[in-house]
Amino acid sequence: xxxxxxxxxxxxxxxxxxxxxxxxxxxxxxxxxxxxxxxxxxxxxxxxxxxxxxxxxxxxxxxxxxxxxxxxxxxxxxxxxxxxxxxxxxxxxxxxxxxxxxxxxxxxxxxxxxxxxxxxxxxxxxxxxxxxxxxxxxxxxxxxxxxxxxxxxxxxxxxxxxxxxxxxxxxxxxxxxxxxxxxxxxxxxxxxxxxxxxxxxxxxxxxxxxxxxxxxxxxxxxxxxxxxxxxxxxxxxxxxxxxxxx
Numbered sequence: 001x002x003x004x005x006x007x008x009x010x011x012x013x014x015x016x017x018x019x020x021x022x023x024x025x026x027x028x029x030x031x032x033x034x035x036x037x038x039x040x041x042x043x044x045x046x047x048x049x050x051x052x053x054x055x056x057x058x059x060x061x062x063x064x065x066x067x068x069x070x071x072x073x074x075x076x077x078x079x080x081x082x083x084x085x086x087x088x089x090x091x092x093x094x095x096x097x098x099x100x101x102x103x104x105x106x107x108x109x110x111x112x113x114x115x116x117x118x119x120x121x122x123x124x125x126x127x128x129x130x131x132x133x134x135x136x137x138x139x140x141x142x143x144x145x146x147x148x149x150x151x152x153x154x155x156x157x158x159x160x161x162x163x164x165x166x167x168x169x170x171x172x173x174x175x176x177x178x179x180x181x182x183x184x185x186x187x188x189x190x191x192x193x194x195x196x197x198x199x200x201x202x203x204x205x206x207x208x209x210x211x212x213x214x215x216x217x218x219x220x221x222x223x224x225x226x227x228x229x230x231x232x233x234x235x236x237x238x239x240x241x242x243x244x245x246x
């Protein structure tokens with residue numbers, strides 16, 4: 001059985017790389033001008049739409065809320081698996097900038113695409129964190145959404161329990177710009193691709209897009225309350241799906 005999992009993972013990795021290389025010339029063209037970048041963002045979604053059927057993973061999304069593609073939001077999701085990043089393009093149709101680790105830039109071609117299209121942050125570097133916050137706020141001002149994992153990485157040691165405390169950044173920018181937080185729950189991605197194993201276990205990917213948490217009228221004094229509300233929405237959905245009771 002183990003050999004079949006490894007063969008399946010190799011098969012999925014082949015299609016991941018092959019489809020990206022197939023699309024990369026178009027990525028490169030659309031990343032040359034700011035006004036063309038929404039097309040590059042759509043290519044990210046197209047990549048996922050092509051990849052998931054090829055590797056036999058179905059996607060089932062429960063939309064308690066369908067985001068308006070003309071509005072800006074701060075999307076916040078739990079982060080238990082590297083699979084989360086690939087899946088987000090299938091879940092959210094809005095034009096968003098993903099705030100992620102600067103380590104991605106070291107990956108050939110993929111790092112170039114990420115650096116040009118999204119926002120990199122080195123969480124160990126205070127200046128990098130400040131610059132990423134400034135870029136994120138400017139992105140929201142320009143009407144583009146932000147996608148962020150407020151746990152600050154894959155940090156939980158007790159899946160499906162989220163890591164606390166959540167980082168402030170997503171909530172600071174949402175309050176400052178008075179845009180809604182939209183919680184997203186990945187219900188089982190860590191079972192598909194566990195951080196410790198880095199092998200794929202095929203099953204239906206499930207997620208929930210929750211009702212937005214409005215920030216209009218909030219100030220930075222409401223920061224901790226907003227963080228807790230977001231945490232509770234996501235964690236409650238995880239607990240319900242996994243049959244966890246207090």
